[in-house]
Amino acid sequence: MGLFDKKPSRDDVIAQGIAQQAADAEAAAGGSDKKDDMFSSGNPKVDMEIVKIKAQLESFNEIRKSNSERFSRLGEQMGELRGMILDTNKTLSKVEVSATKAIDLVESVQPEKLMIEIRKMDGKVESLKANIESNESMMRDLMDELKKMRSQMNFYKGIEQVAKLNEEVKGEILEIKKVEATIERHADKGESIFLDMEKKFAEYEKFQKKVDDMDSVFHAIQNDFDKMKLGISNKSDRKEFITLINKFSEFEKHTSEVLKLLDERNRKNRNDMKEAVSKIKKIVAKKQGLRIDDVDISKGDRDLPDLKLKPELLITKEDAQKIEGAQEKEAAAMDAQTKEAQEALEKKKADEQRKSEEQQKAGSDGKEEEKKGEKKDENNSSAPPENPELTPPPPPPSKPAPEKAPEKELTQPTEPVQPAKEAVPDQAEPSASPEEPGKKGGSLKGFINLVKKKVDDSIQRSENGDPNLLGVIGLRKKAEKKEEHE
Structure with missing residues (x-):
């Protein structure tokens, strides 16, 4: 039974006793024979x-x-409680003594100041840790270097x-410095060489562009000459066109020689x-x-006497004068040829007009002669030539051919020459009017004038020093400038 168990009440105890008595009574009723012997008053x-x-x-x-x-x-429990209380009192007294001691110690120590000092110590410890780590790393590096030095010093004895x-190291350093000086000197030379080469390449590119322009102009003139050849070859009976073809072929040969x-x-x-x-x-x-490709070009121009171009590659004054004289002769021949062709065409037209006037005056002599003359004129006018665009044109009296044309007319395309299939002499169209040959002759006149304008304009532009045409005078001026510069 515990110390603080619940105590049974008096009623509970009485009830237990009654229950026990009832049980005894029942037991007694079962054994009534025995109990009757014990006590019986006669009154139940x-x-x-x-x-x-x-x-x-x-x-x-x-109870x-x-x-x-x-x-x-309860007495036993009270004794136990008393012993426990005594023990607790002893422990409490000990705790009080230790608490007083602790209080005295805490008061003597002053914890706030102690915390401040501890924090300071922590900061010092952290700084010392960093220093220690740096010292350790330095020590490790020093140890590694010492090991390397030991391994290196093993090679040397004494x-x-x-x-x-x-001494050997000093000599090698001096040699390295000498090599550096020579390398710098050669690098400067290489830079000057490359700068000169760049200038020469730039001039070469300009020269190549001018050659390409001259080639394009030559091809254009050659196409025009080919067209004129096709047109003039159909008129083999006219001497002025044959001579014109010969002059054009000579000019073509001259230009081809210049290009070569x-x-x-x-x-x-x-x-x-x-x-x-x-x-x-x-x-x-x-x-x-x-290698020359490894040199760094970063300095200014320098003279390199070792590198010189051959004087044979430059155009001399004598060559330029020869080319200029040949071109002037060619231009004069072209002018004379065109003038002769114009004069021949004008004479031919004057003869035709004179013949037509004589035929009109002779109309009173007889109608038959007029009809015959008209038939002849119609046959001559209606029968197309081999190349209708190259028939002799009547020169316009009020508009003479200009000697020089502006640059814009040079770019205009010439009239295309029709193929020879269209002009069949055997099959003459009866509906063709006599005015058509005059118109076609006028187109030939314009074509000849346009060719003359082109030739004159090219000569004028070459004399003015046009770089696109590469004229002789322009080449001569360029050669003179180059000689002055050198």
């Missing part, structure tokens, strides 16, 4: 009351026993070898430039052992 009620009283007395005895047991237990090594000369000089320039570049590369490779 009295016997029942006596039995109840007896049971109550027994229950009271049990007394239980109470005595409870009190004894102070004499170290001194010899020092330019191509040859262009090829010579290319070959000389290639030879100069290869020579420079070989010189640089021999002197400093480097």
Whole structure:
């Protein structure tokens, strides 16, 4: 039974005693034969009351026993509680003593100041940790360097070898400095070489562009000449056109020779430039052992006397004068040829007009002669020539052909020459009027005038020094400027 268990009440104890008595009574009823021998008054009620009283007395005895047991237990528990209280008092006294000691210690220590000092110490510890780590890293580096030094010093034995090594290192450093000086000197030369090469290449590109322009102009003139050849070849019976074809062929030959000369000089320039570049590369490779492509071009112009172009590649004054004289002769011949052709055409037209006037005056002599003359004129006018655009034109009296034309007319395309299939002499159209040959002759006149204008304008532009035509005077001026510059 515990110390603080619930105590049974008095009623509970009485009820237990009554229940026990009832159980005893039942047991007594079962063994009534035996109990009858024990007590019998003859009155059952009295016997029942006596039995109840007896049971109550027994229950009271049990209650007394239980109470005595409870009190004894309570005494024991009280003793235990007393011992426990004494123990707790002892522990409390000890705790009080230790608490007072702790309070005294805390008051003597002053925890706020202690915390401040601890924080300071923590900061110092952190800084010392960083220093320690740096020192450790330095120590590790020093150890590594010492190990390397030991491994390197193993190769050398004695102070004499170290001194010899020092002298060798000094000599190598001097040689390296000399090599650097030579490399810088050769690099400067290479830079000057490359700058000169760039200038020459720029001039070469300009020259190539001018040659291309001259080639395009020559092809255009050649196309015009081919068209004129096709038209003039159909008029083989006219001497002025044959001579004109011959002059044009001579001009074509002259221009082809000029172009060949330019191509040859262009090829010579290319070959000389290639030879100069290869020579420079070989010189640089021999002197400093480097490729010319590795040199850094970063400085200004410098003179290089080793690199010179051949004077044969330049156009001299004598060559320019020869070319200029040939071109002037060609232009004069072209002018004379065109004038002769115009005069012949004008004479022919005057003869035709005179014949027509004589035929009109002779109309009174006879109608038959007029009809015959008209039929002849109609046959001559209606029968188309081999090339209708190249028939002799009547010159316009009020509009003479200009000697020089502006540059815009040079770009205008010439009239296309119709093929010979359209002009069949055997099949003459009866509906063709006599005015059509005059119109076609006028187109031929305009074509000849346009060719003359082109030739005159090209001569004028070459004399003015037009770079697109590469005239002789322009080439001569360029050669003179180059000589002055050199």
